[in-house]
Amino acid sequence: MGITWQDRISNVEVLRRAGMPAMEAMITRSQLRWTGHVIRMSEERLPRDLLYSELREGSRPRGRPRxxxxxxxxxxLGLAGISHQQLETLAIxxxxxxxxxxxxxxxxHREWEHREDKRASRRHAATATKQAS
Structure with a gap:
């Protein structure tokens, strides 16, 4: 692609030039694929057991939990419009x-592009205001 650090091109623009989806979209895809795989596992498998498990005792540290x-x-799932009740029936x-x-x-990915477009328009408006002053 011929891009160097000195070009000062954002990661967003590099992904656009490469024709790749947003990182968040790739992570969403991987996470949902793996979750579907775990849901289809038999109930005695450890990954499925861990997905549905809860801690019986213990406490979490103060502040915002990790x-x-x-x-x-x-x-x-919320972004995808899938409720917790629909998850198993869809994944089967x-x-x-x-x-x-x-x-x-x-x-x-569309949401990510929308946010980037809004950010670019704000940046453009800010530079236009500075140039007008």
């Missing part, structure tokens, strides 16, 4: 789940 896998999964159908994962990743 994000767990479940926390990020809930956020990604492999072809259907694959389509859900693809649509979710595309939705995250």
């Amino acid at each position: 994000l767990r896998y479940k926390d990020t999964l809930k956020r990604r 159908d492999r072809a259907g789940w694959r389509a859900v994962v693809r649509k979710s990743a595309e939705a995250v």
Whole structure:
């Protein structure tokens, strides 16, 4: 691509030039794919057991708790428009789940592009205001 550090090009622009989706979209896709795989596992498998488990005792430290896998999964499911009740029924159908994962990743990518466009327009307006002064 011929881009160097001295060009001072943002990561967003590098991803656009490479034709790659946003990192958040790639992470969403991977996380949802793996979750579907775990849900389809038999109930005695350890990964499935860990996905549905809760701690019986203990406390978490003060302040904002560190994000767990479940926390990020809930956020990604919310962005995809999937409720917790629908999760298992959707994941059992492999072809259907694959389509859900693809649509979710595309939705995250579109949201990311929208945020970047808004950020670019704010930057443009700020530079226009500075030049007018």
